[in-house]
Amino acid sequence: MRQKFEDEGSEVQRGAAGIDRSQGAARAISSFIDPGLSWRDLDWFKTITKMPIVLKGVQCWEDALDTSRSGIEILEEVVTALRERGLFPNPKFEIYVDGGVRRATxxxxxxxxxATAVGVGRPFIYAYSAYGxxxxxxxxxxxxxxxxxxxxxxxxxTIKDVxxxxxxxxxxxxxxxxxxxxSLYYTNYEILSGARLRETPAKL
Known part of the structure; x- marks a missing residue:
């Protein structure tokens, strides 16, 4: 005889009645973005935390100079330049893994x-957009x-034993x-032949 299964949901699902789920994770991410942030706000961030402040997304040399003047301790994009000069890996540097983390394993x-630490973002964004x-x-x-x-x-x-x-x-x-x-390139476009130099008889 079949037995009907009923799932009433977890406590988290019961307490999330007032959350708007119509816009999904993409909207939840944009809700954390403040377009008014500027370099002047870094001084305020330093007053509310003792942790190092990590900046990502520095894409031009002007921003890199502003970063150096602001006294930021960590700049993710510098690692590539250090590796090219043979200065990385280095025991004096800390390694942070960010992206693709979905499980504790x-x-x-x-x-x-x-790795010194791991950044987890997407799972928490999904949890926030659904249950606050x-x-x-x-x-x-x-x-x-x-x-x-x-x-x-x-x-x-302990973690030190890993x-x-x-x-x-x-x-x-x-x-x-x-x-x-x-496939689109090879099926729809004619491959041009390479240029050939005019052959001239060699004079001995």
Missing amino acids: DVLKAVAMG QEGVEAALQILHEEFEMNLRLLGAP VPAMVDTTSLKSHIVAVPQD
């Missing part, structure tokens, strides 16, 4: 490979519990795929 892998602040708190609690559970499964009492040997990277090579061919 992703955080553990990054920490094991040498309570959704973000619930998502953070889920990540925290998953992190502790996987630490136990690895046999690591080492690179705990990560199996041998399968990375099998995930590399060939660059897809531009």
Whole structure:
């Protein structure tokens, strides 16, 4: 005999009745963006936190100069220039992984490979756009519990005990795929032949 299953939802879902879900995660992201921010606001940010302030998206040399004058301690785009000059990796630098983190195991892998910290954004944006602040708190609690559970499964009492040997990277090579061919270009456009120089007989 079949038994009907009824799911009343979690406590987070019950408490999110007044949240507008009609605009999705994209609108939730834009709600955090203040177009009025300027370099003058950096002094205010320094007064409300003791943590390092990280700037991303510096795209021109004028902004880079403004960044250096503002006293910012971390500039993500500088890493490429340091690597080109052989100054990175360096034990004096800290590594932050940002993007693509969806599970606590992703955080553990990054920490094991040498990351100082990991940035998580998209899962919290989804939680916020659907369930508000309570959704973000619930998502953070889920990540925290998953992190502790996987630490136990690895046999690591603390984060300091997580080492690179705990990560199996041998399968990375099998995930590399060939660059897809531009079929539109090869089927619709005639490939021009290369220019040829006029051949002249050599004079001996």
